[in-house]
Amino acid sequence: MSIGDSSNNDFSKLNERSDINFAIKAAGLGTWEVNTASDLIQWDNRCRELFGVTEVNPLPYQEALKYIHHEDVEKVNKAIYRATKLGSDGNFDVSCRVTGVDDGILRWVRFIGRSYFDETGKVSRFAGVIQDVTSEIEYRQKVEQNEQRFRGLIQQAPFAMAVYSSRDLIIDIANPAMINVWGKTPSVVGTKLADALPELQGQPFIGLLEQVYDTGVAYQTNEQQVDLVVGGQLQSFWFNFIYDPLTNSENKVYAILNMAVDVTERVMVRQRIEESRRQLLSSFEQSPVAIATISAKDLVFTMANTFYAELVGRTQEHLIGKSLLDALPELRGQGFDDLLKRVIDTGTPYVAPEAQLEIIRNGKLETIYVDLHYQPQKDSNGKISGILVVATHITQQVTSRRMVEASEEKLRSVISNAPAAMVLFLGRDLIIDLHNQAFVDIVGKGPDIQGKPLREVMPELVGQQSLQILDDVFVSGKTLQRFGSQVDVLRNGAMTHDYYNTTYTPLFNESGEVYAILELAINVTSEILAKKRIEEAEKRLRGAIELAQLATWSLDIKSKKFTYSHRFMEWLGFSEDTKSLDEAYSPLPEDFRASVEAAIEDSIHPEASGFYENEHPIINRLTGQSRIIHAQAQVFYDAEGKPAILSGTAHDVTEQRKMQLALEHQVQIRTEELEASNEELAATNEELAATNEEFAATNEDLAEANNMLIRSNKNLEQFAYVASHDLQEPLRKIKQFGDLLKIQYNAPSSQALMYLERMQSAAGRMSVLIEDLLTFARISTQQEETEPVVLDDIILSVLSDLDLRIQETGAVIDAVPLPVIAGDRVQMGQLFQNLLSNALKFRNPDVQPHIQITSRTVDYKALHESVKPARWSAFYHLIEVADNGIGFDQKYADRIFQVFQRLHGRSEYAGTGIGLAICEKVVTNHGGAILATGISGKGATFGIYLPAGNDKLNKNNF
Numbered sequence: 001m002s003i004g005d006s007s008n009n010d011f012s013k014l015n016e017r018s019d020i021n022f023a024i025k026a027a028g029l030g031t032w033e034v035n036t037a038s039d040l041i042q043w044d045n046r047c048r049e050l051f052g053v054t055e056v057n058p059l060p061y062q063e064a065l066k067y068i069h070h071e072d073v074e075k076v077n078k079a080i081y082r083a084t085k086l087g088s089d090g091n092f093d094v095s096c097r098v099t100g101v102d103d104g105i106l107r108w109v110r111f112i113g114r115s116y117f118d119e120t121g122k123v124s125r126f127a128g129v130i131q132d133v134t135s136e137i138e139y140r141q142k143v144e145q146n147e148q149r150f151r152g153l154i155q156q157a158p159f160a161m162a163v164y165s166s167r168d169l170i171i172d173i174a175n176p177a178m179i180n181v182w183g184k185t186p187s188v189v190g191t192k193l194a195d196a197l198p199e200l201q202g203q204p205f206i207g208l209l210e211q212v213y214d215t216g217v218a219y220q221t222n223e224q225q226v227d228l229v230v231g232g233q234l235q236s237f238w239f240n241f242i243y244d245p246l247t248n249s250e251n252k253v254y255a256i257l258n259m260a261v262d263v264t265e266r267v268m269v270r271q272r273i274e275e276s277r278r279q280l281l282s283s284f285e286q287s288p289v290a291i292a293t294i295s296a297k298d299l300v301f302t303m304a305n306t307f308y309a310e311l312v313g314r315t316q317e318h319l320i321g322k323s324l325l326d327a328l329p330e331l332r333g334q335g336f337d338d339l340l341k342r343v344i345d346t347g348t349p350y351v352a353p354e355a356q357l358e359i360i361r362n363g364k365l366e367t368i369y370v371d372l373h374y375q376p377q378k379d380s381n382g383k384i385s386g387i388l389v390v391a392t393h394i395t396q397q398v399t400s401r402r403m404v405e406a407s408e409e410k411l412r413s414v415i416s417n418a419p420a421a422m423v424l425f426l427g428r429d430l431i432i433d434l435h436n437q438a439f440v441d442i443v444g445k446g447p448d449i450q451g452k453p454l455r456e457v458m459p460e461l462v463g464q465q466s467l468q469i470l471d472d473v474f475v476s477g478k479t480l481q482r483f484g485s486q487v488d489v490l491r492n493g494a495m496t497h498d499y500y501n502t503t504y505t506p507l508f509n510e511s512g513e514v515y516a517i518l519e520l521a522i523n524v525t526s527e528i529l530a531k532k533r534i535e536e537a538e539k540r541l542r543g544a545i546e547l548a549q550l551a552t553w554s555l556d557i558k559s560k561k562f563t564y565s566h567r568f569m570e571w572l573g574f575s576e577d578t579k580s581l582d583e584a585y586s587p588l589p590e591d592f593r594a595s596v597e598a599a600i601e602d603s604i605h606p607e608a609s610g611f612y613e614n615e616h617p618i619i620n621r622l623t624g625q626s627r628i629i630h631a632q633a634q635v636f637y638d639a640e641g642k643p644a645i646l647s648g649t650a651h652d653v654t655e656q657r658k659m660q661l662a663l664e665h666q667v668q669i670r671t672e673e674l675e676a677s678n679e680e681l682a683a684t685n686e687e688l689a690a691t692n693e694e695f696a697a698t699n700e701d702l703a704e705a706n707n708m709l710i711r712s713n714k715n716l717e718q719f720a721y722v723a724s725h726d727l728q729e730p731l732r733k734i735k736q737f738g739d740l741l742k743i744q745y746n747a748p749s750s751q752a753l754m755y756l757e758r759m760q761s762a763a764g765r766m767s768v769l770i771e772d773l774l775t776f777a778r779i780s781t782q783q784e785e786t787e788p789v790v791l792d793d794i795i796l797s798v799l800s801d802l803d804l805r806i807q808e809t810g811a812v813i814d815a816v817p818l819p820v821i822a823g824d825r826v827q828m829g830q831l832f833q834n835l836l837s838n839a840l841k842f843r844n845p846d847v848q849p850h851i852q853i854t855s856r857t858v859d860y861k862a863l864h865e866s867v868k869p870a871r872w873s874a875f876y877h878l879i880e881v882a883d884n885g886i887g888f889d890q891k892y893a894d895r896i897f898q899v900f901q902r903l904h905g906r907s908e909y910a911g912t913g914i915g916l917a918i919c920e921k922v923v924t925n926h927g928g929a930i931l932a933t934g935i936s937g938k939g940a941t942f943g944i945y946l947p948a949g950n951d952k953l954n955k956n957n958f
Helices: 011-015 018-026 045-051 061-065 073-084 134-156 176-182 205-215 264-282 306-311 336-346 395-417 437-443 465-476 525-547 566-572 581-585 590-604 654-726 728-744 750-781 791-801 803-809 825-841 915-925
Strands: 029-035 040-043 091-099 106-117 123-132 160-165 170-174 219-230 233-247 253-262 290-295 301-304 350-361 364-378 384-393 421-426 431-435 480-491 494-508 514-523 550-556 561-564 578-580 611-619 626-637 643-652 787-790 812-815 820-823 850-859 875-882 929-935 939-947
Touching (some): 018 029, 029 045, 045 123, 073 091, 073 106, 073 123, 160 176, 170 176, 421 437, 437 480, 465 480, 465 494, 550 566, 550 626, 561 566, 566 643, 578 581, 590 611, 590 626, 791 825, 820 825, 825 875, 825 915
Antiparallel strands (some): 029 040, 091 106, 290 301, 364 384, 421 431, 550 643, 850 875, 875 939
C-alpha cells in the first residue's frame, strides 16, 4: 500500500537525544518510521527482535506485512488507512500478532504512532513505537475465558444462581433456574435487585446482601421462607441459600454470588406430615384404626383408643396403666414384647404386614391378622420415650385373599390336568400366564412360552380371527364360544389347519374390570372332517335320489310329525314340508288309509323288524291327480334303543302299474281265447299221445348228448390243467436251458446269441399266450359268483400294481367315485387291469399320458342301438376309460374285441391280442356291454355298460 510522499528520510533524528533513547530502551520499546515516498520502513533492533527477524533496514512495507498474522493484516491496514486519511487526527494505535520468521515465536505487539500532514494535506511523516504486549493480552484472554467459563457454569447449573455487582446489587448474571424462581423474564438482568423484585422490601434479604458486601463475610441459611410474586400472586417459598462475596486481586468485594436450592416441596411435605400427625393425635380416640401408645419403660399402655380395645377384646380401662403382658397375657411367647424392646433399643420402626396373633376375644382364643406398625416416639431430648402402636384389622381380607389364592391354585390344578387345551391370558396384551401341556402341544413352539405375549409366541395368528376375538372379549367382558372354527398354526415348523371348539371366558377383578381371559380349546378336526365327508356323502346320496326320481320322507316317532322332500310335496299338493299324522294321511284314499296307518304302526313297534314297505295310491289335494307310489323306510333308534325316526323313500310306479294292468287285461283275453282253443287242443291230444312215444325216444337221445357235453366240459378242464402245467413246463425248461447255454459258452458268436435270444423270446411269448388263453377259457366256462364289488377299491388295487409303470411314463390318472355293483371281484380286476395297461402301453410318445375314468347312470331308453347288453335293466352304469394315446381307426371297432386281433405289429407293441377279448367276456358275464371309440393319433375311449339292478335279460324289452 502506498502511504504518501515525504522529503524527510533521516531516520537518525529519532535518537538525537540520548535520554529519549534510554527511556525507550528502558521501556522495552522499539521505534519505527515509514518513508511515505518509498513505502520503506526503518526500524530499530528492538523492532527486529519483536518481529523475530534479522533482516536489515530498510524493509518494504509489503514485506513487513508477511510477518503479521494473516488474521490481523486487514485490521492493521484499516488502522493505517484511518491514521493517514486527510481530516483524521493522525493517531495510530493497533495491537496485532506477529510471527517470527526466524525464531518461530508468536507475539502480541502494540503499534503506537502518529502521522503528520504538510500544508498540502499530504502525510509528511508517519512514525511511532512498538511494544511487546503478549503477557497483557494473554492475561486478558485468560480472564475473559475464566469469565466466560464462570458465566457458563452459572447458566448451566442445575440450581438457582445469580451474581450481583456493586453495592447497588445490580443483577449481573442470573441463570434460567434463578429467573424461574423469581417468576420473572431474562430482562431483569442489568437492573437493581430491589427494582426487579420489589416484593423483597420488608424482607431481610436486601439488608443481608448489603451486609455481606460491606463485611466480605459469607451468609448461609436453610429452609428460609421467601415471599415472591409469581404468576401475578404473592406466594411463599422455602430455600437453602448462600450469599458468597467475590473479591478482586486487592481483596475487595466487587460482587456477590447467590446460590439457592428450592426446598419448598420438602418443607411443605414435612409441614403436611406434622399437620397430619397433629390431626392423627387429635383424632386418636375417633380413629377407626387400632392405635395405642406404650411407654419405653416396662412396656406400659399409656393410651389406647376404643378400636384398639375392641381389637384385643378388652376395655380401655383394662389396658391403660398396665404392662403389655399383664393386660394381654395370651401374647406371652408370641414375641411381640421382644419386638417392642428391639424398637426401643434401635430406634428403628418395625412394620409387619399380615402379622398373626392369638388373642382372647369374646371369651375364646382367636387367630386374627393385622398390619402392625411400631413407631418409636422421642422426647424433647431426643430419647425414645415410647412406641406408637398402629394395628389394622385385616383378618377378613387375609381370609378372603387366601380363599382366592386357594381358588387360583385350584384353577392352576384344573388347567394343568385338563384333558383339553387351557390357557390364561393376562391383560389386553394377552400375556400367557397359566397353561397346560395340551396348549403347549397345540402351539408347537416348545415349552418356553410362559410370560410372553401371544402375538410373539404365535405370529401366524396375525390376520386371523383369534386375536380380534380375544380383544373383543377383553373389551366387552362377555363369554364367547366358537364351534368348529379353523385355526392355522405353525407347529414344529409346519403349517397346520385344524378345527377347534373354543370358549373364551373373561375374568374380573374386584373393581369389575376384565383382567384376564381363560381360553378352553378342544381339537375337533377329526369330527369336522368326518362331518364334511358325511355331508359330501349325503350330497351324493341326494344326487342319486334325485337322479332316480325318488321322493324322501321321514316320521318323527315322538312328535308324530311327517317331513317331506320337495318332490313328495308336489305329489301330495302340500305347501309345507312338515305335517301331523291326520294331515299326512289325508291324501290317501279312504280304502287305503287304515292299511297304511297299520303298516307304519307295525314297523315302528319296538319288537318289530324296523322295516316298512308298502304300495298304495295317493291323491294330490290341489289337482286331484292320482299316483301309485312304492314306499320303503327304515327305523332309526335313539341312544336308549327306542324307535326315534322312520326315514325312507317313495317311487312313483304309476306307469309300471298301468302297463301291468294292461298286460293282465291282455292275459285275460288270451285266457278266454285259450279256453276256446283248449277244446281244439283236446282233440289233438290224442294225436299228440301217439307222437309221445317218438318224443320219448328223442329224449333218450338228448340225455345221451347232455352226458357227452358234461364229459366234454371235464375234458376242457383237464386241458386247462395240462395247458397251465404240462405245457408251461417245457417252455420254462427252454428258457432255463437257454440261460445255461449263455453261461456255459462265455463268448458265443453273435449269430448263436441271436438264435438263443429269439428262442427265449418266442418261448416267453408262447407262455404269455397260454396264460391269456387260460384266462379267457376260465372266464368263458366259469360260473358267475355274485357279490357286492366296490369298483373304487378295484381301481386303487390296479393302480397300485401299475405304480412303477405309471411313474416310468409320468402318466396322470383322474378318477371320479365309481358305483358298487353285483359281480365277480377277480373278473372286474382283470377288466380294469387290461384297460389301464393298454392305455399306458399304447401311449403317444410326444404327449404326457392322461387317463380319465368317469361314471354316470344311463336310462335303458337312452342306449345307442349299437349297445346290446347281455342282461336287461331299467338303468345302466356307464363307466368310461379314456386316454390320449395313439388311438385307432373307428372302422376296426368291431374287430378290436376278437381273439388274436392286433392293429399293430409285435415289434411295435408287445401282446397276445387276447386282452380286449377278455374284457368283452368279463362285461358279458356281468350282463353288460362294452363299446370302443377311437381317433387315430388322438386317443381311445372304452365305454362299459353294467346293469344297475338285478333284472335278468328280457329280450322283449329291447
